[in-house]
C-alpha cells in the first residue's frame with residue numbers, strides 16, 4: 188500500500204483516522220509488537236522505525252511500558268511524527284507493515300501497576316443510593332467534597348475480548364449466607380486513565396498532562412449480590428476483583444484536545460488542591476450494547492470530577508503515581524434513564540426489565556451475554572475521535 192488513506196473525507200469521518208492513532212500491542216503471528224490503529228488496520232511501529240528517529244526505541248518493545256515511562260514531550264513528539272506519517276495522501280515508507288485487525292491478536296497493552304476506581308458521577312451515586320438505601324439521603328456527605336474511590340485489583344485487569352467467568356461468592360441469606368455463582372452479574376461503563384511519566388507524588392491539577400498518557404474504555408464487572416453482602420464497612424472487594432476489562436487500544440490525551448470541557452459545579456467551591464486552571468472534563472459520548480442492542484448512551488460530560496482532580500486527590504497524601512498505574516472514572520451515568528451506566532440502575536435494582544432487540548428481556552447478565560462499550564469524542568474541524576471499544580462475553584461459573 189503506497190498511499191495510507193486515499194480519500195481525506197473518509198479519513199476525517201471515520202473514528203480511527205489519522206486524528207486518533209491509538210496505541211496497542213498486536214500479534215500477527217510473529218510475536219507482540221507495538222502498533223497504532225489506522226481505520227481497520229494496525230500499523231506495526233517497528234516497521235517504520237527509520238521514520239521515527241530516536242523515538243523508535245520507545246515503541247520497539249513488546250508492550251507500551253517504555254513509552255509510558257517516557258515524558259509528555261516525547262509522547263507529543265512521537266505523535267506528531269506519526270500523524271505526519273499517516274496524513275491523507277502521504278506515501279507509506281518502504282517496508283511499512285499495515286495488518287488488518289482481523290489478522291491480529293491483541294494483548295493487554297501495558298503492565299498495569301496500581302489500579303484505583305473512582306465514583307464520580309453524581310447521577311450514578313444518587314441512583315445507587317436510592318436503590319440501596321431508600322430511606323436515607325442518596326448522596327453521602329463527603330461526595331461533593333472529594334472524588335470517592337477505592338483501590339482495586341490490577342492483576343485481574345484484562346484486555347477487551349477476554350471472556351469473563353461468572354464468579355462464585357457469598358451473598359446474603361437467612362439464617363446463614365448462601366454461597367454459589369453470582370445471580371446478579373452487572374457491568375459498569377467507565378473511562379480509564381493510563382498513567383505515565385516520571386514517578387511523582389502530590390501531582391497538582393496543572394501537572395496532570397505530565398502524568399496521564401491516555402484513555403481507555405473500562406468495564407468494571409460487578410457481582411451485585413456478592414458486593415451487597417460484603418461491602419460494609421470497607422467497600423468493594425470480591426464483588427469486583429474477579430475481572431476488569433479495558434480497551435485494547437490506548438487513545439493518547441493529545442487526540443482529545445478538542446474534547447476538553449469544564450466539569451459541572453458541585454454546589455460549592457472546590458478545595459484549592461482540587462481547583463483547575465484549565466478544563467479537564469471530557470466530552471466523550473458512550474454507548475452500551477447488550478447482545479447487540481444499544482441499551483444506554485451515557486455522556487462523560489456529566490462527571491463531576493475530572494481525571495486531573497482524581498489524580499491530584501489520589502496523590503495529595505504523598506502516595507506515588509507510577510507509569511502503568513490505571514485509574515477509572517467511576518460508572519458514567521446521566522440524568523436520563525437512557526443514560527444510566529450499569530444494569531443495576533437500568534433495571535432499578537432488578538425490578539424493571541430491559542428489552543433487547545431480539546425479543547429477550549434482561550435485568551442482570553446471563554451466561555453467553557456479550558457487552559460492548561463504545562465511545563467517540565469531537566475532534567478538530569468536525570472530525571470524530573474514536574475510543575476503542577471494550578467487549579466481553581460472560582462464561583458460565585465453573586463447578587467447584
Ligand code: CA
Pocket residue numbers: 304305375377407517518
Ligand atoms: Ca466502578
